[in-house]
Amino acid sequence: MADRARLTASPVAPADADALIRGRRTVDQFRPGELPDSARIHEAIDLARWAPNHHVTEPWRFYLIGDRTKAEIIELNTRLLTESRGAEVADSKRQRWSAIPGWLAVNCVAHEDPITAREDYAACACAIQNLMLYLHSAGIATKWTSGAITRAPEFLRILSAQPGEYCAGLIWYGYAKRGPRSQRRPVSEVIHYLD
């Protein structure tokens, strides 16, 4: 009986879980120059790894990006954007990206079996959500980006990523400058009831 109570007891009240999940929203403007404590980011990465992952493949790899690497990524993005959309767009993005304080890439180890590969990406997505929820609980806002740069081979080279990895998400973090705005359609539209 005591064992059952231990297995079913949760340290988090449903209302707190509700507030945490609803409260985490993508933020796209951060207070410049205010970098959250790196110990907090390490804790978030540690917790991210407790995401479900089929066959316990632990497919995630985390890259904490410092100032030099951030500058290289922004430089690369500026070059790619200048080629594709012109100097003005590239320069405006350079300015926006330079003001983002926290940078973290989450890579996934690509599995040769397509089903495992799909499940491993799902596991990485769960890990990213863990990370973002924990940071949100600490007052740190995040944005998950999957823009073209995350698929550029040069991006992986800048990260010194191991062969066979791809980027599942580039996560920006910091303190929110502006409140998040996303909404959801009514839940009744996405539930199907079956007898």
Ligand SMILES: Cc1cc2nc3c(=O)[nH]c(=O)nc-3n(C[C@H](O)[C@H](O)[C@H](O)COP(=O)(O)O)c2cc1C
């Ligand atoms: C796999 C994935 C990739 C995403 N990539 C981008 C992106 O490249 N640019 C962007 O603005 N938001 C991106 N987002 C964030 C979504 O736009 C955001 O989650 C959505 O608007 C809902 O807002 P919410 O996070 O506040 O609930 C991504 C989210 C996921 C799950």
